[in-house]
Amino acid sequence: xxxxxxxxxxxPKSFNTAMRDEGIATLREAGHEVVLSDLYAMDFDPxxxxxxxxxxxxxxxxxxxxxxxxNMENGTLSPDIKDELEKVLECDMLLLNFxxxxxxxxxxxxxxxxxxxxxxxxxxxxxxxDRGGLRGKKALVAVTxxxxxxxxxEDAIHGPFGEMFRHLLQGTLHYVGFDVLPPYIAxxxxxxxxxERGDILRSYRRYLQSIDQLRPIEFPSLNDFDELxxxxxxxxxxxxxxxxx
Amino acid sequence: xxxxxxxxxxxPKSFNTAMRDEGIATLREAGHEVVLSDLYAMDFDPxxxxxxxxxxxxxxxxxxxxxxxxNMENGTLSPDIKDELEKVLECDMLLLNFxxxxxxxxxxxxxxxxxxxxxxxxxxxxxxxDRGGLRGKKALVAVTxxxxxxxxxEDAIHGPFGEMFRHLLQGTLHYVGFDVLPPYIAxxxxxxxxxERGDILRSYRRYLQSIDQLRPIEFPSLNDFDELxxxxxxxxxxxxxxxxx
Numbered sequence: 001x002x003x004x005x006x007x008x009x010x011x012p013k014s015f016n017t018a019m020r021d022e023g024i025a026t027l028r029e030a031g032h033e034v035v036l037s038d039l040y041a042m043d044f045d046p047x048x049x050x051x052x053x054x055x056x057x058x059x060x061x062x063x064x065x066x067x068x069x070x071n072m073e074n075g076t077l078s079p080d081i082k083d084e085l086e087k088v089l090e091c092d093m094l095l096l097n098f099x100x101x102x103x104x105x106x107x108x109x110x111x112x113x114x115x116x117x118x119x120x121x122x123x124x125x126x127x128x129x130d131r132g133g134l135r136g137k138k139a140l141v142a143v144t145x146x147x148x149x150x151x152x153x154e155d156a157i158h159g160p161f162g163e164m165f166r167h168l169l170q171g172t173l174h175y176v177g178f179d180v181l182p183p184y185i186a187x188x189x190x191x192x193x194x195x196e197r198g199d200i201l202r203s204y205r206r207y208l209q210s211i212d213q214l215r216p217i218e219f220p221s222l223n224d225f226d227e228l229x230x231x232x233x234x235x236x237x238x239x240x241x242x243x244x245x
Numbered sequence: 246x247x248x249x250x251x252x253x254x255x256x257p258k259s260f261n262t263a264m265r266d267e268g269i270a271t272l273r274e275a276g277h278e279v280v281l282s283d284l285y286a287m288d289f290d291p292x293x294x295x296x297x298x299x300x301x302x303x304x305x306x307x308x309x310x311x312x313x314x315x316n317m318e319n320g321t322l323s324p325d326i327k328d329e330l331e332k333v334l335e336c337d338m339l340l341l342n343f344x345x346x347x348x349x350x351x352x353x354x355x356x357x358x359x360x361x362x363x364x365x366x367x368x369x370x371x372x373x374x375d376r377g378g379l380r381g382k383k384a385l386v387a388v389t390x391x392x393x394x395x396x397x398x399e400d401a402i403h404g405p406f407g408e409m410f411r412h413l414l415q416g417t418l419h420y421v422g423f424d425v426l427p428p429y430i431a432x433x434x435x436x437x438x439x440x441e442r443g444d445i446l447r448s449y450r451r452y453l454q455s456i457d458q459l460r461p462i463e464f465p466s467l468n469d470f471d472e473l474x475x476x477x478x479x480x481x482x483x484x485x486x487x488x489x490x
Binding site: 102220 | 258292294305310349350355358359362374401408416420435473474
């Protein structure tokens, strides 16, 4: 596979960065082609703004999604967006590697999403979820987090992990069509020992060696919703009449 | 009340901005004192980085949360963070006004959270949720969104609104202790008529006139969890023995 790794940690010597590099080495050893976007090293600008567009449909009023569509079609997105967009379109798998900030991605990565996941090409109208523009590609989230594992779950203090991160796993990655693999979560990282961190690196390595076997998370299918995206009522089962005998 | 409005729309002529201004006017008419942080107008830098700190505990390794605690205590956070932090600490209510980007806040607002919600002062250890540093203050989220209302709910295509936005409502605002009021949501905004937009402004005005009566969203209480934040087992009810007679 061609794999795009996007990472966002402000400290190059962090464990999060070590995990990213262990991941890249593992994937390359398995024969995959890996491209890295290290957003801090690139000094990536995360703010969606007018200068993202070299042409404007309306120079007096910025409709960001509309200008994304027009500038995508005309090849006039700003060069930094164009570069990242090309990497996303060419990859078979996107791997987001980041430290959890507020149960989500750091701002620099949120802005990479805001600016690079362009309307029109990646989604639009009823082209989202299992009809999203990037369907057929995989996505994987690999994070370090301060919480302990027992802090997520049905009766846990933060509730299920999938609900706290639904905006990212379903609302962002699956929205544009990715098959989203189960996230790799390195728990309680700021508080654990050097040995435990070594264990995590080994477990992450094994995880990535098995990605071909991982089944994507299940999400709603647009097939179960009508043209206004209301749930389709289940078709009543025809009552089988006993043939008169 | 002292109310801090934080807004984040790249187009000053947008409906989102009109809603913000209608909100500010309504709150002022009701006698509240309103301060505005318009993040785009301020060109707020959303990226958490080493230069956020004028002093460092460790100049060779950036532990962001640790430096937040030290620099908060010593008054050495960068001036832009200090200004915003002071506004948050002085307010009785925080109102976040933004267009939904990827079922969350735009990157410029995510970075305002990443940089201003400092560790130590606002949260830390077991000081979060109903024990968070900002308990006693209210928070309100007011958004414009492309979705229709029927696209959120138990059987709806995106699931319940509270789950898609749990990272923000519970995981961010309530995490630091805010009582989070039910969000005001302006539905389907890019697709509706001028008249419908007028209806929304009037309904938002009525909503803000009633904020004193709104009950905060209910979230888990730390009282129901032990010192490792595991759910406390319910105390078994003593079996009442029937007195022998």
